[in-house]
Each structure stands twice: as C-alpha cells, then as structure tokens.
Amino acid sequence: MSKRISLKEFLFILPILVIISIFSIWPIVDSIKYTVFDYRLNDQQNSKMFLDSSFNTSGFNENAKYIAYYLKKDMAFIEAGDQKQEFERIMGYVSEMAASYSEQNQNIKLSGSEAKKIETFMAEVRADVTKLYEANRDVELGNRENIQLVMDDLDKSIIGSNFIGFTAYKQVLKDLRFWSALKNTVLFTSVSVFIEFMLGLALAMIMNKAMKGIGIIRTISLIPWAIPTAVSALMWSYMYDGGSGIIAKLFADIGLVQSAEQLLLTSGGAMVCAIIADVWKTTPYMALLILGGLQTIDGGLYESSQIDGAGKIRTFLSITMPLLKPAILVALLFRTLDAFRVYDLIAVLTGGGPGGSTETLSIYAYKIMFGQTNFGYGSVVVVMMFICVAAIATLFVKVLGTDLMSKS
Amino acid sequence: MNKTQTNAGVWRVVFAVFIALFMGIIIFPFFWILVTSIKPTNEIFGDGAYSIYAGRAVLDHYRTVIFEKEMLLSVWNSFVVSTTTTLYVVSIAILASYAISRFNFIGKNILLGLILVISMFPQMIVVGPIYNLFTALNLTNSYFVVLPYSTITLPAAVWIMVTHFNKIPLAIEESAKIDGATPFQTLTKVIFPLAAPGVFTTAIITFISAWNEYLLTITLNTNKEYHTVPVAVSFLRSQFEILWGQVSAATIVVTVPTLIVVLLFQKQIVSGLISGAIKE
Numbered sequence: 001m002s003k004r005i006s007l008k009e010f011l012f013i014l015p016i017l018v019i020i021s022i023f024s025i026w027p028i029v030d031s032i033k034y035t036v037f038d039y040r041l042n043d044q045q046n047s048k049m050f051l052d053s054s055f056n057t058s059g060f061n062e063n064a065k066y067i068a069y070y071l072k073k074d075m076a077f078i079e080a081g082d083q084k085q086e087f088e089r090i091m092g093y094v095s096e097m098a099a100s101y102s103e104q105n106q107n108i109k110l111s112g113s114e115a116k117k118i119e120t121f122m123a124e125v126r127a128d129v130t131k132l133y134e135a136n137r138d139v140e141l142g143n144r145e146n147i148q149l150v151m152d153d154l155d156k157s158i159i160g161s162n163f164i165g166f167t168a169y170k171q172v173l174k175d176l177r178f179w180s181a182l183k184n185t186v187l188f189t190s191v192s193v194f195i196e197f198m199l200g201l202a203l204a205m206i207m208n209k210a211m212k213g214i215g216i217i218r219t220i221s222l223i224p225w226a227i228p229t230a231v232s233a234l235m236w237s238y239m240y241d242g243g244s245g246i247i248a249k250l251f252a253d254i255g256l257v258q259s260a261e262q263l264l265l266t267s268g269g270a271m272v273c274a275i276i277a278d279v280w281k282t283t284p285y286m287a288l289l290i291l292g293g294l295q296t297i298d299g300g301l302y303e304s305s306q307i308d309g310a311g312k313i314r315t316f317l318s319i320t321m322p323l324l325k326p327a328i329l330v331a332l333l334f335r336t337l338d339a340f341r342v343y344d345l346i347a348v349l350t351g352g353g354p355g356g357s358t359e360t361l362s363i364y365a366y367k368i369m370f371g372q373t374n375f376g377y378g379s380v381v382v383v384m385m386f387i388c389v390a391a392i393a394t395l396f397v398k399v400l401g402t403d404l405m406s407k408s
Numbered sequence: 409m410n411k412t413q414t415n416a417g418v419w420r421v422v423f424a425v426f427i428a429l430f431m432g433i434i435i436f437p438f439f440w441i442l443v444t445s446i447k448p449t450n451e452i453f454g455d456g457a458y459s460i461y462a463g464r465a466v467l468d469h470y471r472t473v474i475f476e477k478e479m480l481l482s483v484w485n486s487f488v489v490s491t492t493t494t495l496y497v498v499s500i501a502i503l504a505s506y507a508i509s510r511f512n513f514i515g516k517n518i519l520l521g522l523i524l525v526i527s528m529f530p531q532m533i534v535v536g537p538i539y540n541l542f543t544a545l546n547l548t549n550s551y552f553v554v555l556p557y558s559t560i561t562l563p564a565a566v567w568i569m570v571t572h573f574n575k576i577p578l579a580i581e582e583s584a585k586i587d588g589a590t591p592f593q594t595l596t597k598v599i600f601p602l603a604a605p606g607v608f609t610t611a612i613i614t615f616i617s618a619w620n621e622y623l624l625t626i627t628l629n630t631n632k633e634y635h636t637v638p639v640a641v642s643f644l645r646s647q648f649e650i651l652w653g654q655v656s657a658a659t660i661v662v663t664v665p666t667l668i669v670v671l672l673f674q675k676q677i678v679s680g681l682i683s684g685a686i687k688e
Binding site for chain 2: 004009015016019020023202207217221224233235244280284285343344347366378379382393
C-alpha cells in the first residue's frame with residue numbers, strides 16, 4: 001500500500017530529485033520555452049527572450065545626441081531664416097527628449113503611455129527631419145545620409161517582444177531540410193535496427209548452443225560497444241577513405257562503387273557507410289541482450305517439446321519466440337531510440353554530408369543551434385524530435401505491449 | 409553414424425564458421441588500425457596503403473600523438489570526469505534505488521516514470537539550456553561538465569541498482585530492523601555488503617557511458633585543455649590534412665584503457681547490460 005513519504009525516507013530520494021530537476025527537467029522546460037521566441041544569440045535585438053517590449057535608454061540617448069549634432073552641423077549651411085528656425089526647433093525637441101532619459105543607462109520597461117510618447121516622438125522627428133532636408137534639397141548638407149541612418153538606429157532603441165507563439169512550428173512543417181533530416185533519420189534507424197536485430201538474434205541463438213569459448217566470444221563482442229562512438233566513427237572513416245581506405249578499395253574492387261573515392265562522396269554511399277559502422281558497433285550488444293533473454297528460458301521446455309515431436313522451427317516459433325518477446329521488445333525499443341537520436345557517429349563520420357544526405361535530426365538541430373546560434377528554431381527541431389521519440393515509445397509500449405515497469 | 413548426427417556435425421561447422429566470421433569482422437578494424445599505426449607515413453598512401461606490413465615498423469606516429477598532440481592529457485581528462493561522474497551518480501542511484509525497492513510511497517511510480525522518460529529523450533534537448541546556464545555561471549571549460557552527465561548515466565544506474573536490490577530478500581532487513589537498526593544503518597551495514605556486486609556493475613556501466621560522452625563536452629568545453637578522449641579524437645579528423653598514421657596511433661592509445669576495463673570486468677558489464685533490459 002502506498003503511503004505518504006516520511007522525512008527520513010524522503011532524504012533518500014532528495015539527491016536524485018535535485019539533480020534531475022536541475023540537469024534534466026528544467027532544461028526540457030526551458031527548451032520548450034525557446035521554441036515560442038525568436039531567440040538568436042548573435043542578434044542583439046533577439047539575444048534574450050522578451051515577453052514585453054523594453055526600452056534601451058543608452059542607445060536612445062546616444063542616437064538622439066547624434067541627431068542634434070548633425071542638425072547643428074548642417075544648420076551652418078542654411079541661409080533662409082525660417083528654415084534656420086525649423087532646425088533650431090527640432091534640435092531643441094530632440095535634446096529635451098534625450099535629457100529626460102539621460103539619468104538611466106540600461107534597458108527599462110516602459111508603461112503604455114510612455115511607450116506611446118516615445119514612439120510618437122520618433123515618428124515626428126523622422127517626419128520633420130525628412131521634410132526639412134527635402135525643403136533644403138538644393139543646399140549641400142554633409143549629414144543628409146548620416147541622419148537617416150541614426151534615425152534608423154533610434155527606432156531600434158525600442159526592443160519589441162520577440163515572442164512569436166507557434167509561428168516557428170508552422171515554419172518547421174514547411175522546412176524541406178527538416179523533412180529531409182527526418183527521412184534520413186527514419187531510414188538510418190529502421191535499416192540499422194533491422195539488420196542489428198536479425199544478425200543479433202542469429203548470433204545469440206548460436207552462442208546459446210556453443211558454450212565452449214563463450215567467455216572469449218562475449219569479451220570480444222563487448223569491445224565495439226565499449227569504445228567511444230567518436231573513436232569507432234574515426235576508425236571507419238579511415239577505412240572508408242578514398243585514398244587509403246581498405247573498405248573503400250574492397251567495395252571498388254568488387255564493383256559496389258565505381259571508384260574508391262566515390263564511396264563517401266555519393267549520397268547513397270555515405271548513408272550505407274554510416275549504417276555499416278552502426279551495425280558493427282551495436283550488433284554484438286544486441287546479441288548479448290538477446291542471449292541474456294535466451295538463458296532465462298527453462299531448458300526443460302525444450303526437452304518436453306522434443307518429446308512431443310516438435311521440429312526445430314516449431315520449437316523456435318512456439319517456445320523460444322514467445323518467451324523471448326519481452327526481452328526483444330525492450331532491446332528493440334532502446335536501440336530504436338538510440339539510433340533515432342544518433343549524433344556522434346554521423347558528426348565524426350560525414351558531418352551530415354555529402355549535400356545533407358546523411359543529415360539526421362540531431363545533426364540539423366545542432367547546426368542551427370550552435371552553427372547559426374539560432375536557439376529558438378533549433379529548439380523547435382529538437383522538440384519535433386522529442387515528439388517522434390515519444391511516438392515511438394508509445395508505439396512500443398501500447399501497441400506491442402513492451403513491459404518496462406513490472407520489475408519494480 | 410546416422411543422418412541426424414551427420415546433420416548436427418554439419419551445423420556445428422556452419423555455426424563455428426559463422427561465429428569465426430563474426431569475431432573476424434569485430435576485430436578487423438582494430439587490427440587494421442594497429443597495422444597502420446606502425447607504418448611509415450609514405451606507406452599509408454598509395455599502393456602501400458593496402459599492404460599489411462611495410463617492411464619496417466616505426467613508432468613516429470605514437471611519439472607525435474603522445475608528445476605533440478598531448479593525447480595522454482585527454483585520457484587523463486576522461487579519467488577525471490568518468491571517475492567523478494561514477495562516484496556521485498552511483499551514490500545518488502544507491503539511495504534512490506533503495507527507496508524505490510523498499511519503501512512504498514505516493515509518487516513512486518511518477519519517479520520511476522520520470523527516470524524512464526529521461527533515459528529515452530534525445531540528449532540534444534538539454535544541450536541548449538545547459539549551455540546557457542554554464543555560460544551565465546562561467547562554468548564552461550571546467551570539470552563541472554560532469555554534472556549534466558547525470559542525464560545520460562543516472563537513469564541506467566537507478567535501473568540496474570533497483571534490479572539488484574529487488575533480488576535481496578526482505579527477511580534479512582526485517583531482522584535487522586527488529587535488532588533496532590535505522591533505515592540508513594540497515595542500508596550501510598546489512599544491505600550494502602549484499603548489494604556490492606550490483607553496485608560494482610552499476611559503477612562500471614556508468615564509468616563507460618561517461619567515458620564515451622561526446623555531445624556535452626564538445627559543446628561546453630571548447631578549450632583543448634579540457635577535451636576528453638572522444639572529443640580530442642574527433643578533432644584529429646577535422647584538420648585540413650588527415651594524417652591517418654596519427655589518427656591510428658591515437659585510436660590505439662585511447663582504446664587501451666577501454667580494452668583493459670572490458671577484459672577485467674566482462675562479467676559485470678554483461679550482467680549490467682542484461683539487468684537493464686531483461687526481467688528475471
């Protein structure tokens with residue numbers, strides 16, 4: 001029976017709660033938050049997430065002072081008295097406005113009426129200045145262009161909210177590169193997991209029979225799983241190399257590719273290379289998991305099926321497979337999710353190339369986030385990936401009946 | 409000899425060939441890298457590239473990667489981060505798993521579900537916010553990278569530990585309780601010695617996952633001084649000219665520690681992998 005947790009018992013789970021809250025749960029929530037903002041680190045106006053608009057006072061002061069300064073310089077060339085007066089008037093207006101924010105030097109939040117006041121001011125100044133320079137278009141004025149640029153900068157001192165709602169999700173659904181990355185990911189995942197499973201099952205069945213030397217076979221099988229993926233990817237990239245790679249040469253010699261150089265340079269070739277490298281690394285692991293499942297099957301069942309006269313195939317289908325199903329499903333689920341989020345292997349082996357033909361969702365998301373420093377859109381791709389992962393897990397648990405929790 | 413026996417004999421040979429082929433395919437890349445690592449540079453390209461032995465063996469590539477490229481520094485970094493991760497993750501996992509295995513409390517299934525979800529989600533989803541957090545706190549380029557390592561290592565550690573705790577009979581604890589031991593004393597004095605093999609298995613699996621981590625380190629620790637093995641090795645590839653001799657030598661150097669761990673702890677690793685996936 002469940003009961004309320006006592007303080008002493010709570011202390012046992014406190015550390016894990018703290019750690020997963022900070023380093024797993026909070027980042028997920030934060031990533032989801034990024035997706036509803038136009039959040040780009042390299043763009044000054046979008047380098048933070050602004051739910052409300054804010055006012056950059058130091059930028060405002062600086063640009064207002066420049067406007068006054070340019071007006072003063074250009075006024076010296078004006079002869080008509082009424083035009084001179086107009087220059088004076090605008091100068092005074094700008095300086096007065098700048099003075100009222102000269103005390104502050106950071107971003108502040110504006111009240112509605114204040115924001116309106118500043119926006120009106122900016123529009124008025126722009127209209128007046130444009131009109132003034134238009135009226136004096138025959139006079140040689142040195143800052144005619146400069147003043148326009150400064151007014152553009154002045155407009156930027158009101159930083160609008162970069163909250164964009166679900167716009168980016170609409171964008172991602174129309175993003176051809178996203179669909180191509182999804183297609184590559186699904187292709188990579190389904191083909192590698194299928195091959196790994198078939199080979200792994202065959203190997204496990206054999207290993208279960210041949211008990212002699214099982215220790216050494218198990219040890220060797222563990223090595224590809226145990227070495228870092230980046231290291232194995234580098235080993236394979238050497239063997240695939242057009243100039244000195246032995247696998248590339250082998251494939252060229254038996255006619256699978258036209259020449260060794262072509263192997264990593266064609267889109268199909270690069271994908272096959274990534275899949276082979278993944279199959280090499282994870283088939284032994286799959287075999288060990290299935291072997292573990294096989295070893296829990298009671299040997300007596302096989303004896304009685306033999307006595308009943310069942311053939312090898314019959315025994316496999318009606319005893320081995322049903323009893324092995326839970327172990328297989330769990331292994332398949334975790335392998336599928338692993339392959340779906342593949343990053344290291346592809347990043348080191350092909351970097352997503354050639355021409356994006358091996359670009360998976362992880363690779364694409366990482367490029368947007370850290371290559372273009374666009375955290376907003378990158379997070380959208382990641383969240384889409386998260387949705388796919390959730391769908392795969394649901395499919396396994398609900399449809400195939402994978403049982404993950406019964407152990408405890 | 410009757411027909412079935414002949415058949416069995418044939419199958420035995422087929423199986424043996426299959427297994428031998430499998431072992432050969434697993435070992436071949438390592439063998440080939442080893443061969444390349446002792447070839448003189450001019451033999452790695454052109455016709456010499458496909459010969460097994462170039463006529464003379466050189467240790468130049470090893471000398472370069474160890475003394476000039478400081479590959480041993482990355483091995484040391486990996487050792488530091490993996491050991492630290494193992495120590496704190498296993499400690500946290502022991503406490504949590506003991507609670508999950510022994511106490512009945514409201515929200516236990518939520519906690520388990522949460523751990524399961526964390527083990528499934530794409531790691532990429534935490535990288536952005538963690539990067540911003542580390543930049544804000546000025547923790548990039550430091551060993552603090554071990555803290556977010558918990559997302560990848562903690563779920564598996566808890567899973568394996570729970571399986572092991574569940575195997576220890578409750579009766580042992582109940583008698584300790586009758587003798588007046590507190591829950592914490594029961595854990596440290598009674599359960600811990602019994603759970604030691606499980607703890608050890610968890611530690612090995614955690615150590616290997618931490619050793620192999622790539623994404624967080626390459627993002628948070630851009631400074632070469634803090635590169636771990638996978639990251640340092642990946643940088644050998646991105647240079648303009650790929651020096652396969654050095655790549656091979658580096659691969660051999662960094663594979664040795666993994667090889668030692670696998671050879672020594674083969675049994676624990678297999679039991680850890682299986683207890684994560686198979687219910688007994």
